[in-house]
Amino acid sequence: MLRLENVSKIYPTSARPALDDVSVDVEAGEFVFLIGPSGSGKSTLLRLLLREETPTRGSVYVANWNVARLPNRKVPKLRQRMGCVFQDFRLLPTRSVADNVAFALEVTGKSEHTIRTVVPEMLELVNLTGKADRMPAELSGGEAQRVAIARALANRPLVLLADEPTGNLDPETSDDIMLLLDRINRAGTTVVMATHDRQIVDAMRRRVVELHLGRLARDDARGVYGARR
Amino acid sequence: MNGLGFVWREAVAGLRRNVTMSVAMMLTTAISLGMLGAGLLAVRTIDRTQDLYYSQLAVQVALDEPTSAGDPDCGSPVCRGLRDQLQADPLVAGVTYESRDAAFQRFLRIYAGQSILQLVRPQSLPATLRVTLKDPTRGDAIVQEFSTRPGVRNVVDQRRLVEDLFTFLGSVRNAAFGLASVQALAALLLISNTIQVSAFTRRTEVGIMRLVGATRWYTQVPFLIEAVITGVVGAILATGGLVLGKLFFIDRLLSGRLISNAIPAVGMSDVLLFVAPLLIVIGAVIAAATGYVTLRLYVRS
Ligand SMILES: Nc1ncnc2c1ncn2[C@@H]1O[C@H](COP(=O)(O)OP(=O)(O)O)[C@@H](O)[C@H]1O
Ligand SMILES: [Mg+2]
Numbered sequence: 001m002l003r004l005e006n007v008s009k010i011y012p013t014s015a016r017p018a019l020d021d022v023s024v025d026v027e028a029g030e031f032v033f034l035i036g037p038s039g040s041g042k043s044t045l046l047r048l049l050l051r052e053e054t055p056t057r058g059s060v061y062v063a064n065w066n067v068a069r070l071p072n073r074k075v076p077k078l079r080q081r082m083g084c085v086f087q088d089f090r091l092l093p094t095r096s097v098a099d100n101v102a103f104a105l106e107v108t109g110k111s112e113h114t115i116r117t118v119v120p121e122m123l124e125l126v127n128l129t130g131k132a133d134r135m136p137a138e139l140s141g142g143e144a145q146r147v148a149i150a151r152a153l154a155n156r157p158l159v160l161l162a163d164e165p166t167g168n169l170d171p172e173t174s175d176d177i178m179l180l181l182d183r184i185n186r187a188g189t190t191v192v193m194a195t196h197d198r199q200i201v202d203a204m205r206r207r208v209v210e211l212h213l214g215r216l217a218r219d220d221a222r223g224v225y226g227a228r229r
Numbered sequence: 230m231n232g233l234g235f236v237w238r239e240a241v242a243g244l245r246r247n248v249t250m251s252v253a254m255m256l257t258t259a260i261s262l263g264m265l266g267a268g269l270l271a272v273r274t275i276d277r278t279q280d281l282y283y284s285q286l287a288v289q290v291a292l293d294e295p296t297s298a299g300d301p302d303c304g305s306p307v308c309r310g311l312r313d314q315l316q317a318d319p320l321v322a323g324v325t326y327e328s329r330d331a332a333f334q335r336f337l338r339i340y341a342g343q344s345i346l347q348l349v350r351p352q353s354l355p356a357t358l359r360v361t362l363k364d365p366t367r368g369d370a371i372v373q374e375f376s377t378r379p380g381v382r383n384v385v386d387q388r389r390l391v392e393d394l395f396t397f398l399g400s401v402r403n404a405a406f407g408l409a410s411v412q413a414l415a416a417l418l419l420i421s422n423t424i425q426v427s428a429f430t431r432r433t434e435v436g437i438m439r440l441v442g443a444t445r446w447y448t449q450v451p452f453l454i455e456a457v458i459t460g461v462v463g464a465i466l467a468t469g470g471l472v473l474g475k476l477f478f479i480d481r482l483l484s485g486r487l488i489s490n491a492i493p494a495v496g497m498s499d500v501l502l503f504v505a506p507l508l509i510v511i512g513a514v515i516a517a518a519t520g521y522v523t524l525r526l527y528v529r530s
Contacts, residue, residue, distance in 0.1 A: 050440070073445075080442030090437055107443035152480055155441065 001190050002026040002049060002159065007058035009044050009214075018044040019059070026192060028158070033201050034194040035225060036211035042159045044193035045211070046161045049192075050082060053076050063158055075183040078110050083152030083160040083189075087167035089144045090137040098123065098132040099148050104154045122150040126180060140171035149180060153189070160184060162193040166200060174200060198225040232447055238311030238453035243427050244458060250426065251459065254419050258463025261412035266504045268405035271470070271494055273503065275398045277493045286387040288371045290315070290358040296380040297356040301328045307380035308356070311527045320370055322361045329356045353380055411425050413515070420459060420516055421515055421523040424452050428528045449528070453520040464508040471500050 001027070009019040017040045034042045047053045048060050051067050060067040065078050090194055091100050101122050105115045123129050126146040136144055145203055152160055163183065167172035176202055184190045195201065201208060201224060208223030209216070218226065244251045244317060296307050303312055303326040315324045327335075333351040334463050340346055368386030376384045427434065438448050 076439075076442040076444045078442070079440060082442075084440055090440075092434060092437065103437070103440040106235055107232070107438045107447040108441060109444075109447075151441070208493070 001029040001030075001063060002192065003059075003061040004045070004048070005059045005061075007045075007048065007055045007060060009041070009048065009053065010056045015073075015213050017056070019048075019055075020209075020210070022214070023058075024209055024216065024219065026190060028190055029185075029188060030190055031182070031204075031206045032192045032206045033206055033223070034192060034195060035201060035208055036217070037196060039213075040211040041173060041214040042211060043163055044075065044214075046084070046127070046163050046192070046194060049159075051078060057070050066217060076108075081158045083149075083155070083157035085148045085160070085162045085165050087146065087164040089136075089145055090146045090229075091144055091151075093136050096132065096134075096189050097128060097134050097136070097139070100136070100147055101151045101154055104151045108155055110155075110166055117213045118154055123155050123185075125153065126150045140173070141169050143171065145173075145177055146180065149177075149184070153184065157189065159190045159192065162191065164195055165193065166195065168198055173197065175203075178204065201225040233518035235447060236450045236454060240454035240458060243329075243451060243455045246430060247423075250423050254416075254423050254459050255462045255466065257412070258416045258460055258512060258516070259417050259470065259491065261409055262464050262508045263467035264405060264409035264412055264506050265511070266467055266471050266500075267474070268402060268409055269504050269507065270499060271398075271402045271405055273499055274451070274493065274495055275395065275402060278398075279395060281493060282363050282391055283388065286365065288360040288362065288368045289353040289385045289387060290360060290371075290375055291357070291380040291382040291385070292357065292380055294352075297329045297354075298352075300356060302326065303356075303358075308358075311375070311378060312358060315358060315371075315375070315464060317450070318371070318374075320362055320364065320367050322363045324361075325358050327359060329354055332357065344418045403510045416463070417515065417519050420456050420519045421527075423459075423524045424456060424520055425527050426454060427452060428524070436488065449524050452524060452528075453517055456516040456520035457513050460512035461509055463516075464505070464512035465479075465513075466507055468500065468505040471504060475500055529530065 004022055004024045007019055007022045008017050010017045017074075022041075022045070024045075034045060036042055044053065048055055049067065051063060051070060054068045059069075062078060062082065065074075067078065070078060079116070086182070092103060095103060098119050102115050103121045105118060110118070120129065120132075123132055126149055128143060128146055128150065131139070132144065134143075136147070140149065145168075149165075160181070166177055169177065174197065181191055181193065182204070183196050205224070208217035208218065208220045208225070210223075210226065232317050248473065280493045290311065292308065292311075296305060300308055306328070309334060312324055312326065315321050329351055333349075336349060337346065362371070365388060368388050372384045372386055375381055385439060453519055475497065483494055
């Protein structure tokens with residue numbers, strides 16, 4: 001489903017590679033934690049999968065797409081099949097909860113009819129049916145992240161990429177989000193989540209891919225965060 | 230098209246988000262297009278004036294004092310000889326004779342009531358042979374050939390006389406175009422800058438669009454439409470300005486007794502049917518091209 005082959009990424013403005021000869025293979029349906037201290041290259045790896053960046057060396061595959069070689073005009077198609085959420089939620093502050101979810105469908109050319117049926121479905125999935133008309137400013141952090149997840153899933157992606165989705169949330173709220181991501185994964189969506197939250201990783205006991213200074217340090221099928229800090 | 234409503238709403242929202250900038254952009258565009266339109270109208274008027282004059286202009290062969298005297302119908306051998314030779318010339322389309330008396334009558338008509346009349350006697354005017362040419366630009370040849378013939382006082386190519394005037398009008402027109410193009414450059418830069426600002430204010434929105442896989446249609450076309458609306462509104466304002474300019478300036482200027490017969494009027498149809506559609510097309514195309522280049526150069530797709 002996702003494959004990185006000997007991927008290196010060197011940003012033009014920095015001497016040290018952000019990723020250094022990394023190879024990872026993720027099967028459809030897996031739940032993968034991508035861990036490592038700040039600056040270890042987690043976000044860079046996710047950006048390569050989204051074609052936000054291209055690798056300096058190596059190849060990136062998502063489903064049947066050779067991501068690094070994809071012509072620009074086909075990038076939107078790739079991204080429509082990948083959902084992503086971030087630490088800072090990235091909701092549009094001037095649109096309601098329902099409109100934020102509808103936005104993802106609207107700008108990818110879905111019909112009015114599809115939008116009217118899919119938006120309530122997604123809000124129900126993330127338990128926000130009653131808050132469809134709220135504005136983002138009126139939501140708690142956990143609620144905002146759930147709206148972002150609903151938006152990410154609206155186009156029925158193959159993969160959900162989450163870059164420190166609990167980074168701005170307190171532990172209880174984080175647990176809610178993890179329960180939701182787990183539920184989504186069990187329903188069939190591949191999930192890759194970058195985090196440096198030890199408790200979450202230890203509690204979930206899922207596959208752990210650890211990066212350290214851009215190098216692959218560990219790849220455990222049922223890992224914990226690890227002793228090293 | 231599914232996203233038509235979306236891109237239209239976004240474009241209008243973009244224009245309304247920064248009304249001051251949008252208005253400035255439209256006015257600058259309007260001024261440059263207005264100058265361009267004025268230039269186009271000037272060209273049209275100059276061309277028409279030129280046609281009007283050139284069709285009436287001729288080479289005038291003025292006869293000397295002895296040949297002019299007392300000959301109402303080119304009956305004298307010298308006059309007849311000249312006329313026959315002119316008519317036989319392959320460049321010549323036609324020859325008419327104006328006697329000294331006829332010239333004096335015309336003079337009286339033109340300067341009726343003016344003091345110059347007291348100074349002019351019939352004897353001071355020559356009889357002339359008016360020569361029209363098949364190719365009006367070949368007056369030189371007639372001047373050359375007939376200036377030194379017996380019985381000829383001088384030969385004047387009237388076209389030569391007005392040429393300076395048309396050269397002058399031509400440079401006025403060029404100046405109008407020059408100003409218009411400087412102004413157009415300002416409009417282009419302003420449109421380009423506004424799109425950059427507009428894209429910057431909407432970067433969150435566009436960033437999210439790109440992440441969820443929106444195509445360029447959704448991320449860029451709103452900015453292009455914004456630019457094109459500006460161009461078209463600018464063209465409409467420019468047309469309005471030209472209509473006002475015609476009614477309150479050109480019409481008054483050209484209605485003077487002296488000038489009204491000399492320069493053809495600028496018609497409302499020239500403004501509305503000839504210049505306005507051109508300005509709208511030019512405004513839209515230039516704005517779209519500027520928008521496209523700006524997005525290519527400054528805005529990540
Ligand atoms: N756009 C960029 N330009 C230059 N250097 C970058 C850029 N993004 C990240 N980096 C560098 O690459 C390394 C990895 O960063 P990142 O992938 O964001 O790590 P993480 O997400 O694990 O904190 C860091 O040293 C960071 O400074
Ligand atoms: Mg990061």
